[in-house]
Amino acid sequence: MPRRVPEELLPHLRRARDLADREYAQPLDLAGLAAAAGVSKYHFLRCFTAVYGRTPGVHLTERRIERAQDLLRATNLTVTEICHLVGYSSLGSFGTRFRQLVGVTPTEYQATFAESGAPRIPGCWVFMHGLSDRRRTAQFGRSPHRSRRSTVEACRTIDPEDTL
Structure with missing residues (x-):
């Protein structure tokens, strides 16, 4: 049965989600996001998951990979540069997570858009x-x-x- 979240907590959860969306490249942790929402980290984790259907960690990972996809499509940066720009310190972790979520490696993803000959930033x-x-x-x-x-x-x- 889904957990009922108090309505007055929703703006606080949104503030933490917006922080993760805005500062995705920074090292963010559960305690920092919970502090932005003004609640304990375990209460924050339960409520965030109930409202958004995924944990704050999954949300942050998805945001980082979405931004990496944008950079891979539109720029001439290397995969390693993009890895660090979106907040990963390990190229292996970035590549593994990217492949899990997108279905191809970052290099393969970038190559598909490079073939189109579209101008790149x-x-x-x-x-x-x-x-x-x-x-x-x-x-x-x-x-x-x-x-x-x-x-x-x-x-x-x-x-x-x-x-x-």
Whole structure:
């Protein structure tokens, strides 16, 4: 029998889900998501599962793989770069989970869209505009402005034939 969740808890669960959707690339754990909802982690786990039909961990994994699919289709980034951009630290774990959810490996998935010849977004553009400066600053210990300049320099070295 499905668990009944108090209606006043729904906005709090939505806030935690929105946090996972927005910060999917960050290391998120059950305690952090529960804190965003303002409830204990075990109560949060039960209620989230009852409302959304899957655990917060499964939801986060699906969000990361969906974002990876977008990047694989639309950019010229490598699978390893995308793996790290969507929050995985292990290429093996990323590849295994991707294959479980999508049915093919990330490389095979990317190759199917590369064959279509559609224009692809250069990786430097994704790094320059697609990531928040907060994440890059925390990851590399640099100021956001210095990171942005080094990325702009990297973009200047791209072969014009590889861009849109």
